[in-house]
Amino acid sequence: MTALDLADPVAVVGTGTIGQGIAQVALVAGHPVRLYDAVPGRAQAAAEAIGARLDRLVEKDRLTGADRDAARTRLSPAESLAELADSHLVVEAVLERLDVKQQLLRELEEIVTDDCLLATNTSSLSVTAIGGALRNPGRFVGLHFFNPAPLLPLVEVVSGFATDVTSATRAYETARAWGKTPVACADTPGFIVNRIARPFYAEAFAVYEAQAADPATIDAVLRESGGFKMGAFELTDLIGQDVNESVTRSVWEAFFQDVRFTPSLAQRRLVESGRHGRKTGRGWYAYGDDAERPEPHTAEKAQPPAYVVAEGDLGPAAELLPLIREASIQVREDEEDNGTRLVLPGGGQLALADGQTSVEFRDVVYFDLALDYRKATRIALSASQDTRPGTLAEAIGLFQALGKDVSVIGDVPGSIVARTVARIIDLAHDAVTKGVATEEDIDTAMRLGVNYPLGPFEWSRKLGKTWAHDLLEELHLRDPSGRYAPSLALYRHAYASDKREGTP
Numbered sequence: 253m254t255a256l257d258l259a260d261p262v263a264v265v266g267t268g269t270i271g272q273g274i275a276q277v278a279l280v281a282g283h284p285v286r287l288y289d290a291v292p293g294r295a296q297a298a299a300e301a302i303g304a305r306l307d308r309l310v311e312k313d314r315l316t317g318a319d320r321d322a323a324r325t326r327l328s329p330a331e332s333l334a335e336l337a338d339s340h341l342v343v344e345a346v347l348e349r350l351d352v353k354q355q356l357l358r359e360l361e362e363i364v365t366d367d368c369l370l371a372t373n374t375s376s377l378s379v380t381a382i383g384g385a386l387r388n389p390g391r392f393v394g395l396h397f398f399n400p401a402p403l404l405p406l407v408e409v410v411s412g413f414a415t416d417v418t419s420a421t422r423a424y425e426t427a428r429a430w431g432k433t434p435v436a437c438a439d440t441p442g443f444i445v446n447r448i449a450r451p452f453y454a455e456a457f458a459v460y461e462a463q464a465a466d467p468a469t470i471d472a473v474l475r476e477s478g479g480f481k482m483g484a485f486e487l488t489d490l491i492g493q494d495v496n497e498s499v500t501r502s503v504w505e506a507f508f509q510d511v512r513f514t515p516s517l518a519q520r521r522l523v524e525s526g527r528h529g530r531k532t533g534r535g536w537y538a539y540g541d542d543a544e545r546p547e548p549h550t551a552e553k554a555q556p557p558a559y560v561v562a563e564g565d566l567g568p569a570a571e572l573l574p575l576i577r578e579a580s581i582q583v584r585e586d587e588e589d590n591g592t593r594l595v596l597p598g599g600g601q602l603a604l605a606d607g608q609t610s611v612e613f614r615d616v617v618y619f620d621l622a623l624d625y626r627k628a629t630r631i632a633l634s635a636s637q638d639t640r641p642g643t644l645a646e647a648i649g650l651f652q653a654l655g656k657d658v659s660v661i662g663d664v665p666g667s668i669v670a671r672t673v674a675r676i677i678d679l680a681h682d683a684v685t686k687g688v689a690t691e692e693d694i695d696t697a698m699r700l701g702v703n704y705p706l707g708p709f710e711w712s713r714k715l716g717k718t719w720a721h722d723l724l725e726e727l728h729l730r731d732p733s734g735r736y737a738p739s740l741a742l743y744r745h746a747y748a749s750d751k752r753e754g755t756p
């Protein structure tokens with residue numbers, strides 16, 4: 253089954269934010285495109301808005317004048333659904349309500365031909381549930397674009413329980429022919445991106461709620477150490493706290509209030525009080541001409557230690573050792589495999605965040621996971637009241653000698669980046685086992701859909717088989733709510749082959 257022919261008419265029903273974007277994509281690809289909206293005049297206005305956007309593409313030399321003119325002649329508003337009768341594909345992007353979408357599809361089914369593909373752009377409803385309204389749900393598929401659709405390449409092609417393989421393949425190939433990067437996924441809450449991205453927000457909010465760090469510091473650590481383009485607080489201010497929370501709530505509800513997806517109390521307060529982010533002038537941060545962005549916590553200059561003793565295998569933090577040597581700090585390697593720590597001259601220890609707390613080991617400072625310790629410009633350190641001030645000062649001095657800003661945060665297990673990445677990896681493994689998507693498609697979706705520096709499986713490979721599992725297990729011991737319980741899928745990934753080797 254191949255993509256639609258470029259001569260095949262495509263219709264978009266619901267010409268709001270995303271509907272206009274999808275129509276523009278199909279139009280620029282070469283299809284005749286028909287627009288319909290329930291509110292009279294909106295389809296016409298949308299056609300004009302799309303025309304104006306094509307003009308801007310011509311100004312920016314991204315479209316020729318001739319192609320723009322041809323595209324305009326292929327675009328037409330419709331005054332009734334009946335005018336969509338010759339469509340080969342109808343994408344609905346109307347109000348996010350099951351009854352509204354079902355009613356629309358019932359009407360459409362009476363109008364279009366039997367081989368017309370029907371698609372929904374829903375982001376939070378079940379494709380199976382919407383398709384339940386159709387006599388032939390086999391031709392119905394989710395085509396989940398991301399806003400702004402002309403710019404963002406990812407499209408999640410969602411198969412409901414009743415979707416025919418041929419319909420899903422046709423939708424997939426058509427999205428690809430439109431220059432998009434489609435990924436195939438099953439009809440489960442949040443599909444791929446909105447499901448696996450939840451901990452990115454939730455863990456940042458949890459660290460804040462634990463009073464371990466302020467939003468500016470957490471954001472800076474996620475960016476400068478984690479390699480994320482934006483921190484969770486600034487990103488949700490951009491998305492809109494109301495919009496972001498409603499996705500979280502819908503995924504949580506759809507999973508029957510699974511504790512792994514529990515919404516944040518702090519974000520609830522923000523939404524309730526109307527602090528929705530940039531669009532309302534205030535969210536986690538204040539916006540406007542005289543608004544000042546708070547600075548992240550950055551430690552004062554401290555004296556670096558003369559040497560460190562490396563004990564055992566530092567795992568993902570092993571790349572620190574050459575950096576320490578390059579900073580003219582001696583690294584003494586302890587051959588005895590009795591830890592995964594750096595011992596400082598004062599006797600205190602420095603360890604990669606592993607889900608334990610500083611309180612349990614006394615005199616230890618945990619440092620956060622970095623995407624790349626060489627490139628990271630900031631590192632979060634957590635210490636407890638039992639950490640000697642001299643140990644913390646030596647730890648700060650060490651990372652400063654490597655050219656990093658240091659943010660000292662409270663004694664939260666799993667720091668900031670480490671707990672976030674571990675949970676994303678866990679949800680990704682769990683999703684594959686549940687048949688949501690392949691590892692490759694999940695990596696693609698998270699890189700393109702939410703701009704992660706690495707897909708969860710790429711990250712997992714870099715960190716080692718057992719890293720995320722072991723960290724989550726420690727977190728789970730300290731918070732047995734189930735939020736951090738590693739999935740069976742992650743446990744298998746971490747330990748299955750080892751156990752097989754040991755089995756007689």
Ligand SMILES: NC(=O)c1ccc[n+]([C@@H]2O[C@H](COP(=O)([O-])OP(=O)(O)OC[C@H]3O[C@@H](n4cnc5c(N)ncnc54)[C@H](O)[C@@H]3O)[C@@H](O)[C@H]2O)c1
Pocket residue numbers: 265266267268269270271288289290291294344345346347348349352356373374375376396397398399
């Ligand atoms: N905006 C996004 O970022 C985004 C991204 C992905 C998916 N989505 C999904 O796309 C859909 C639309 O979202 P939006 O943000 O573009 O909404 P929007 O409010 O901007 O536009 C919705 C449009 O649908 C029209 N409409 C409502 N009921 C209709 C009906 N029965 N028949 C025809 N037209 C009808 C409205 O008049 C309006 O113009 C939702 O399902 C949403 O979840 C949105």
